[in-house]
Every structure is written in structure tokens, then in C-alpha cells.
Amino acid sequence: MKILGLCGSLRSGSLNAAVLRSAAELTLPPRELTVDPGLDRLPFFNADVEQNALPGIVAGLRAAVGAADGLLIVTPEYAHGTSGVLKNALEWLVGGGEIADKPVALASASPAVTGGDRARAWLAETLAVMGARVLPQDLRIPQATLKIADGRVTDAPTREALSGLLDDLARAAAEARENDGTYAS
Ligand SMILES: Cc1cc2nc3c(=O)[nH]c(=O)nc-3n(C[C@H](O)[C@H](O)[C@H](O)COP(=O)(O)O)c2cc1C
Numbered sequence: 442m443k444i445l446g447l448c449g450s451l452r453s454g455s456l457n458a459a460v461l462r463s464a465a466e467l468t469l470p471p472r473e474l475t476v477d478p479g480l481d482r483l484p485f486f487n488a489d490v491e492q493n494a495l496p497g498i499v500a501g502l503r504a505a506v507g508a509a510d511g512l513l514i515v516t517p518e519y520a521h522g523t524s525g526v527l528k529n530a531l532e533w534l535v536g537g538g539e540i541a542d543k544p545v546a547l548a549s550a551s552p553a554v555t556g557g558d559r560a561r562a563w564l565a566e567t568l569a570v571m572g573a574r575v576l577p578q579d580l581r582i583p584q585a586t587l588k589i590a591d592g593r594v595t596d597a598p599t600r601e602a603l604s605g606l607l608d609d610l611a612r613a614a615a616e617a618r619e620n621d622g623t624y625a626s
Contacts, residue, residue, distance in 0.1 A: 442611055444474040445509035449516040449527030449560075451481050454592075456550040456585045457515045460603065463594040464513055464548075467604050472611055474513065477505055486532035502530065503537035511544040511614035512573075513607070518551050518560035523567075531567055541572035542621070544613035546606050548580035556583030574617065578609045 446464060450457045461476055468474040482498055484490065491499075506512065516523045534540050545568055549557025558581055565575045580602055582588060588596035594603060 442472040442511075442614060443509050444468065444472065444511050444513055444607070444610060444614070445505055446474050446476040446513045446515065447480065447527065447530065448476065449480075449514070449524035451526060455517070456552070456582070456589050457517050457548075459589045459592045460548055460550050460580075460582065460594055461513070461515045462592055463600065464515075464603055464607060466593075467600070468607060472607075474607075475505075477502060480526050480530050483529055483533060486529055488536075491533070491536055499533045502533060503539050506534060506537070506543065507539035509543070510618060511546070511610045512540070513546050513548065513610060514564065514568075515548045515550070516557060516560045516564055518549060518553075518555075518557040521559040522563045523560045527564070528567075531571065535571055538572075540568070542617060543573050544576060544610060544617050545573045546576045546579065546610040546613075548582070548603070548606065550582035550585035550589065552584065552586045554583045556581035556585070574613065576606075576609055576613055578606060580606045 446461045448458045448461045465474045547561045549561045551557040588599045
């Protein structure tokens with residue numbers, strides 16, 4: 442069971458990157474969660490480049506998404522939307538089609554009491570248009586500076602909720618594999 446984690450923040454002290462780090466630590470065999478660290482190296486989406494000379498890093502991202510059983514996307518909220526970094530990555534993924542039918546779980550952490558709700562709503566709409574199976578369950582982490590410290594989620598209920606979301610994602614991924622006939626274990 443391969444889960445690919447994508448984080449929309451590039452900040453070294455990112456609250457959202459901390460959520461993804463904790464998610465990776467909470468994921469135990471036979472599940473594995475790997476984080477794509479390359480979103481900041483993607484060029485800005487350009488349909489001419491996509492058509493004429495697809496950059497290797499884009500092909501790599503598409504392959505990683507294609508090989509994953511599910512995605513965990515963790516987003517900051519910037520100006521009531523997701524980050525440009527994440528939007529750019531999704532634009533590159535539209536043409537590849539690898540995200541179609543892929544189970545995707547969303548999480549967001551914000552210092553605000555709204556917990557990144559608008560960023561997740563924005564992302565869910567975009568991913569639905571791309572044909573992803575966005576889980577109805579998600580994770581909002583409001584007042585995240587009180588719940589995250591030293592690059593990890595420290596708040597026990599939030600860690601439990603994150604574990605629950607990972608279980609939901611694994612279940613959805615297993616179901617998707619069963620439905621397309623490739624479930625092997
Ligand atoms: C340009 C900018 C816009 C922001 N807009 C919002 C917003 O609309 N809603 C919100 O809850 N937080 C907003 N914030 C605060 C971010 O949620 C906060 O900086 C958060 O820590 C970013 O995520 P990160 O810690 O993973 O980098 C904004 C921050 C910046 C720098």
C-alpha cells in the first residue's frame with residue numbers, strides 16, 4: 442500500500458510539512474508513505490513545454506502519482522486558496538491523467554481558527570474536476586501553532602485524527618484496487 446504525500450508549503454518551519462512528517466511516522470508496514478520533495482523544482486506549468494519537451498521532474502511526479510495507491514495532500518491556506526506551488530503541481534498532473542480515480546485525502550493546518558477550510562474546499566473542487574476520488578473525510582487543524590511543535594504534531598487528539606484519516610485513505614485505496622482488479626494481497 443503506497444501512499445504519496447504532497448505538501449503545498451515550502452517553508453522550513455512549515456506547520457503543514459510537520460503534519461506530513463507525522464503522517465509518515467504514523468504509517469507502518471505494510472503501508473508506506475513517501476513524500477514528494479520536488480514540488481519547488483517544478484517549472485511553472487506551460488502547455489507548450491508539456492507538448493514539446495516534458496521536463497524529467499514532471500514525468501517523475503506523474504510516475505510517482507501513477508504508482509501510488511492513494512495521495513495525502515496537505516495544504517496551507519494562502520488568501521483563502523491553496524498555495525501556488527500545489528496548484529502548479531496539479532496543473533502538470535491534469536494532462537498526465539494519473540490522478541483520475543486516485544483516492545485523495547486532504548489535510549490543512551493554519552494558525553487561524555478556520556483551520557484552512559477554504560484551502561481544502563478549493564483543492565477538493567479542483568481535484569474533483571481532475572477525476573480524483575476525494576475522500577469525504579478530511580483533517581482540519583485550526584490554531585495549529587498550539588498543536589504542532591518541533592516539526593511534529595504534538596496534540597494527541599490531532600494525532601489520533603491524522604491516524605484515522607490515514608486508515609480511511611488506506612481503506613479507500615484498497616477498495617479502488619479491488620474495483621479495478623489489481624488488488625493482490
Ligand atoms: C501570503 C499569505 C496568505 C495567508 N492567507 C491565509 C488565509 O487566507 N487563511 C489562513 O488561515 N491563513 C493564512 N495565512 C497564514 C498561514 O496559514 C500560515 O502562515 C501558515 O503557517 C502557512 O502554512 P505553513 O506553516 O505550512 O507554511 C497566510 C499566510 C501568508 C504568508
